[in-house]
Structure formats: C-alpha cells, structure tokens
Amino acid sequence: MSLLLWYLFLCSVIALDTSNDDDMITYITLPQHRVLKWNVTYYDRPDLEVAPGYWFVAPYHLNQGEPKTNRWTPCQIGPYIFDYKGDLVWAGSCEFNNQNVYDFQVVDTIDEKPYLTMLVQENFANRESDGSAIIYNNEYKLVHSVPRPGATIDNHEFYLKEPPNALLITHKNEDMTLADFGHPERQVSIRTNGFIELDINTGKYLFEWFSGDHITLDESFTLNPNDRFLDVDYLHMNSVDKSTNGDYLISARHTNAIYLISSQDGQIIWRLGGKKSNFEMDFQFTGQHSARFVSQNSTHIIISFLDNGATFMAVNEPTSSAMNPARGNMQTLSNTNVLVSWSYYGYMSEFTHDGQLLMDASFASERFSTYRAYKFPWRSRPVYAPTLLSSCYGVNGSALSTVFHVSWNGATDVQRWRFFARANATAVDREIGEVAKNGFESSFIASGFMDWVSVQALDSEGNVLGASGVLRTEPPEYWPGSVSGLVPDDPAAVYGEEPVQLPVKFGAFSGLFMGFVASTIGYFCFPVVRRLAPLVQLRYSCDGTYEEELGLMKEKV
Incomplete structure (x- = not known):
C-alpha cells in the first residue's frame, strides 16, 4: 500500500498544473479535453x-x-x-x-x-x-x-x-x-x-x-x-x-x-x-x-x-x-x-x-x-469510429500485461466492449475479452503482450454498433535495450484456440492499479510514473443501474 501511495503522490506532482483542476477530469482517449x-x-x-x-x-x-x-x-x-x-x-x-x-x-x-x-x-x-x-x-x-x-x-x-x-x-x-x-x-x-x-x-x-x-x-x-x-x-x-x-x-x-x-x-x-x-x-x-x-x-x-x-x-x-x-x-x-x-x-x-x-x-x-x-432524449451512433489505445507493461518478459482504454465520443447505446488481438499483421482476429461499458471511458487488461488489437462496441442485445481499426500496441518505453526483441504473444496460445470471454471487468481506477502492479514487478523507475501520470485523473464511477443510483437518494454522484 505504501508503494502505491508513493506512486500516486509522484503522479500528482508530475500532473500539477498552474491552476487548480481537481474539478475537471481528463480521459486517456480524449487527451485534448478537460471535462467538468x-x-x-x-x-x-x-x-x-x-x-x-x-x-x-x-x-x-x-x-x-x-x-x-x-x-x-x-x-x-x-x-x-x-x-x-x-x-x-x-x-x-x-x-x-x-x-x-x-x-x-x-x-x-x-x-x-x-x-x-x-x-x-x-x-x-x-x-x-x-x-x-x-x-x-x-x-x-x-x-x-x-x-x-x-x-x-x-x-x-x-x-x-x-x-x-x-x-x-x-x-x-x-x-x-x-x-x-x-x-x-x-x-x-x-x-x-x-x-x-x-x-x-x-x-x-x-x-x-x-x-x-x-x-x-x-x-x-x-x-x-x-x-x-x-x-x-x-x-x-x-x-x-x-x-x-x-x-x-x-x-x-x-x-x-x-x-x-x-x-x-x-x-x-x-x-x-x-x-x-x-x-x-x-x-x-x-x-x-x-x-x-x-x-x-x-x-x-x-x-x-x-x-x-x-x-x-x-x-x-x-x-x-x-x-x-x-x-x-x-x-x-x-x-x-x-x-x-x-x-x-x-x-x-x-x-x-x-x-x-x-x-x-x-x-x-x-x-x-x-x-x-x-x-x-437523445440517441446517437457517430460516423467516426471508437477510440482505442493500448499499451504493454512489464519487465524482462515477466508478467507482461496489455492495458486497453476505449471510448466513443457521443455514442449513447453502447453497453459492452469486445476486444480482439492478432498474432501478426495478417493473422485472424482472436477475441480476448469483453467488459461492460463503465462511464465515458472503459478499461480492460489482457494477459501477455497483445498486439494488432481492435475493439467492437456492442448494444444491450450484443449487436455490433461500431468498431475501431486495428492498431499496434505501444511497447514499454522503459524496456531494457531495444524493444525489437520483444515478441508479441499469440492470443490463441494465451487464451486457447477458441475465443474466450473474460468474466472480469475493470473500472478506470482498477485498470490503473492493475497496470501499475504489472509494471512494477521487480523494477520501478521514474519514466513509469511519468508515463502513467495521466491515469490518476480518471474518474471512477460505480457500475450501478439507474434504480440503484436513485436508491442512494441524497448521496452525491
């Protein structure tokens, strides 16, 4: 716990602005905005x-x-x-x-x-x-x-x-x-x-x-x-x-x-x-x-x-x-x-x-x-695709994890996100997990170094509303030596030949914590902190239904 607190403290120092912005929120997938x-x-x-x-x-x-x-x-x-x-x-x-x-x-x-x-x-x-x-x-x-x-x-x-x-x-x-x-x-x-x-x-x-x-x-x-x-x-x-x-x-x-x-x-x-x-x-x-x-x-x-x-x-x-x-x-x-x-x-x-x-x-x-x-009332399916960002964390090939952040600015009907990866640029997409939409921006953590990744936006009935293009995962910038020796994992080898739907879902802050743990096994350095500092600005909101929120009554949300 003390290590986590130290990490959060360093992040807060690095992210410090000249004006007070604790009343604003910044999203990984919407980096140019500060939202009230x-x-x-x-x-x-x-x-x-x-x-x-x-x-x-x-x-x-x-x-x-x-x-x-x-x-x-x-x-x-x-x-x-x-x-x-x-x-x-x-x-x-x-x-x-x-x-x-x-x-x-x-x-x-x-x-x-x-x-x-x-x-x-x-x-x-x-x-x-x-x-x-x-x-x-x-x-x-x-x-x-x-x-x-x-x-x-x-x-x-x-x-x-x-x-x-x-x-x-x-x-x-x-x-x-x-x-x-x-x-x-x-x-x-x-x-x-x-x-x-x-x-x-x-x-x-x-x-x-x-x-x-x-x-x-x-x-x-x-x-x-x-x-x-x-x-x-x-x-x-x-x-x-x-x-x-x-x-x-x-x-x-x-x-x-x-x-x-x-x-x-x-x-x-x-x-x-x-x-x-x-x-x-x-x-x-x-x-x-x-x-x-x-x-x-x-x-x-x-x-x-x-x-x-x-x-x-x-x-x-x-x-x-x-x-x-x-x-x-x-x-x-x-x-x-x-x-x-x-x-x-x-x-x-x-x-x-x-x-x-x-x-x-x-x-x-x-x-x-x-x-x-x-x-x-408002319903929208934007003409542009969802925004997906993915980064790999880990040290010396041990406990590698790939952290995804996804949003679709303006979409109203998205209920779940389904994630895919490939073994190489021309391989078949393999489903590696699915999570419930959690606020504006959702997070997902996959085991291993997943590359050539994409995501689908699903409605409440599982219909595909939109999809991102295939993008490369950003390797760890602190990887010792050249990253050219870092080989992406085959999603079929990690998750099996059949696509696997993972039951675990993570909120924004949970994704931050798990990414941090994976990133600091046996190794910790300042560039890690600098890389992940924006994540602490993410807002975490409970995954509850409308009725559950009303049940809180006078609580602030």
Whole structure:
C-alpha cells in the first residue's frame, strides 16, 4: 500500500498544473479535453421519477469569449452532453476551438429527426462577425451553418420552432431623443433590440421587428435620463417564441415585461408586467428569461418563463433549490416535470409539475457557467469510429500485461466492449475479452503482450454498433535495450484456440492499479510514473443501474 501511495503522490506532482483542476477530469482517449465534473443529488421521492434524457450544456468562463493566446489551451469551453449521473456522453469543445456556445439544444422538428442546434460566438478578438448558428445531425456531422450578418445577431436565441424558419434576436444602436423624459432636445445613442424570422436555407428574412418603433424609453428600469453619458441597453431581449397563429412572444429583462407582438403589423398586442402592463397582476417578476408558449386556444394563452427576481429570505432544505439574478431558463419535460437552469456554475434543478424538488446538479467548478441548460432524449451512433489505445507493461518478459482504454465520443447505446488481438499483421482476429461499458471511458487488461488489437462496441442485445481499426500496441518505453526483441504473444496460445470471454471487468481506477502492479514487478523507475501520470485523473464511477443510483437518494454522484 505504501508503494502505491508513493506512486500516486509522484503522479500528482508530475500532473500539477498552474491552476487548480481537481474539478475537471481528463480521459486517456480524449487527451485534448478537460471535462467538468458534476455534483449531483437525487432526493428521496420514491413515488416520483425524473424525466428520461441527457443534459445539454455549454460551459463558458468569460461571457465575451476567451482572449486569443498563442499558448496551448485544453478544450473545455463549448457544447457538452452528459447523462443523469454527470458522466460525459459527448465533448464538443474542440469542434469549435474553445469558443463560447449558447442555446445548445435538441430540435426534432426537422424532417422528424433529432438535430443539435447552437449559437457559436466568434472569438472576441475578431469582431468582423458574431459567429454562426450551427446545426448538427445525430451523427455529429455539420449539416447547416447560418452566417450571422455583422454584429446584429446576439447570443440569446436560436430557435427552430418551424423549420426551416428560425427565430433570432437582433440588436443595433440608434440615435434617440429623451422626449419620453421631458428632454426632446437631448439626443443619445441607445442600444435597441429586435428579432428576425429567417429561412435558414436561403437566409431570407420572413419577418423583422425592432423595439425602437414600439417600446418607449421610459419603460426601461435601467435608463437614467440624468446620467451625463448614455449608451444604454434599455430593453435587453432574451427570448422570442412564435404562437400557433403566428404572433410572437418576447421577453425583455430591462423592462421587466413580456410582450405579445402581432405578426400582421408588428404592433404590441399586450404587455405582461413592467410599467405599462395590460393586466391586473397579483404577483411580480423582474429580470425574467425564457418566455415560452405552453398552450393556446381562442380565449386563453398559457405561457411559462423564469422569474429572476426572487428575494433571498430563508432556505428550506431539501425543498429549496437556487436563485439567479441573470440568465437561465426553464423547460417543461416530456413527463410534465420542469427543468430549471440557474446558469451560474451550471446549477440546475428538476421539479415535479407541482413543485417538488427531485434533483439538483451543478459543476464542481465555480469558474464556469452555462447560459441555458436543457434535458432531451437523445440517441446517437457517430460516423467516426471508437477510440482505442493500448499499451504493454512489464519487465524482462515477466508478467507482461496489455492495458486497453476505449471510448466513443457521443455514442449513447453502447453497453459492452469486445476486444480482439492478432498474432501478426495478417493473422485472424482472436477475441480476448469483453467488459461492460463503465462511464465515458472503459478499461480492460489482457494477459501477455497483445498486439494488432481492435475493439467492437456492442448494444444491450450484443449487436455490433461500431468498431475501431486495428492498431499496434505501444511497447514499454522503459524496456531494457531495444524493444525489437520483444515478441508479441499469440492470443490463441494465451487464451486457447477458441475465443474466450473474460468474466472480469475493470473500472478506470482498477485498470490503473492493475497496470501499475504489472509494471512494477521487480523494477520501478521514474519514466513509469511519468508515463502513467495521466491515469490518476480518471474518474471512477460505480457500475450501478439507474434504480440503484436513485436508491442512494441524497448521496452525491
């Protein structure tokens, strides 16, 4: 045990970064990424269930984007998919070079197939463009990119409610007078908002609306006419939706109001909240986000939105969740549960329709937030192959072992991994073992020096979903003398003529420990430590069913 502790200590020293990264995780098969860890709590509600689905988030550090640097930076900002335990399903940050991504979600209204949509922010050093609106299919292939014209489209909304038509929020600066405040002689620059509905195939605007023509400056709670210098975002729109009859619902944070806009002439049909509300209200809200139509008929409209104006009075655990003065969203889920994203630190909660708290989750790091978070069903079999890495460990030909690490970034249906090896480059593949998928990355240890190796991804019924190519196993870099004398084992000789299915499965940390033991029999040196240091960053998660996880209730996973 003391030797193992010494080894882990040395690894931690070697892997030490200039910043604290114990809230991140690194995978052997995903070396360019540092992925956020989660704190997850499920509450004791045995008669209630959380909705099925995966979490769709897009962590960022700086709202205006990351500064450009010549120094290598790990991929950690951008779109991610996680399962209900917080285990990684898909990491997409390298796809967009660590640029901020907003409103990352699933839409299933395009040819009745699921797609991923998001807004990608251009690096803030390049202000020629604000980035693009992106659509991926469920194989993670880019199928559409909608260039955003200049700096007129902001990062709040990209909503394909009626494809190919998309809703986006716009902004521009306008010279306006302060006549609404009794100063018609004073002209100032005001940031105004609007929205567009466009055809993503042609780029044609189908409807365009701007607030300056309809919402007066005195509705704003942020504009002070006595300020000497004014360059004010007086409205700050943060969502737009479209009703079944074609009218538009917008939310404006800085007027504390929600507006229904006519699709016929752009006039305001009604205001809810704010200084000029058309309704008598027995409640108040401020700074709201994510206004959405829920249902509508000839006499009634039901909408939902996130009220960012709660006042902290007291905490009632475990029924309380979180508060957030800015950003965030709420989403009605498939089983009528509600998911609320509180934005800061990735905090989100799932409630029953009548308000009972079922789940809390947040990033382990307080350095990152997500503008919105969603939960959707999702199935994917990526077009690219699973990633497999294998290395041989041992000294002087004794107790050689081959350690495998495998993952398939974005695949959702993999349940098991089946491993193969060959005696030489042209020999027949021999099955050498099979293990259950364990989190994002799984490990397997084979006896002997297995070379020319490959892996198959299997679903719950044993069907092959995908396979890696055949690759060579990396020999021990500390092998005395030349590795040319190291001869791979014949898998048929090690495991018998008939393929053998091994009953043993290893988690990531177990694989690390067994590899370490095999590597240090009779010999230990610094290069071994340096070689295996990244392994200690692997997250170990229990191989349990969903019901078993819920049985833990208030335990963190």
